[in-house]
Amino acid sequence: MTDDPMSVPDTAPLCGIPWGICPEHGPTLAASAGRSRCTFPGCGRRWPYDRLDAPCAELATRRITDRAGASITACAVHAAEAGQMIDGAAVEPLERP
Incomplete structure (x- = not known):
């Protein structure tokens, strides 16, 4: 193990x-217009779909x-x-x- x-x-x-998360920062996602992003300062990760509700x-x-x-x-x-x-x-x- x-x-x-x-x-x-x-x-x-x-x-x-x-429900989705940022793989590095956890429950820090925001979604709008079918897209999502991590709101953790300096992260910058974005997804072209609503990761929060998936x-x-x-x-x-x-x-x-x-x-x-x-x-x-x-x-x-x-x-x-x-x-x-x-x-x-x-x-x-x-x-x-």
């Missing part, structure tokens, strides 16, 4: 969270499990956010095949 998201093969599933397009590298035992796979950024926002959430790296 590894904590390095770069070691997850590109055949891994996509993040299971139904399912996350990043590779799943973590598993988030809540206290009830329900789990979902997520990208590293969504997993870090969930670990801070969901009381009792366990975040673990996905195992390599």
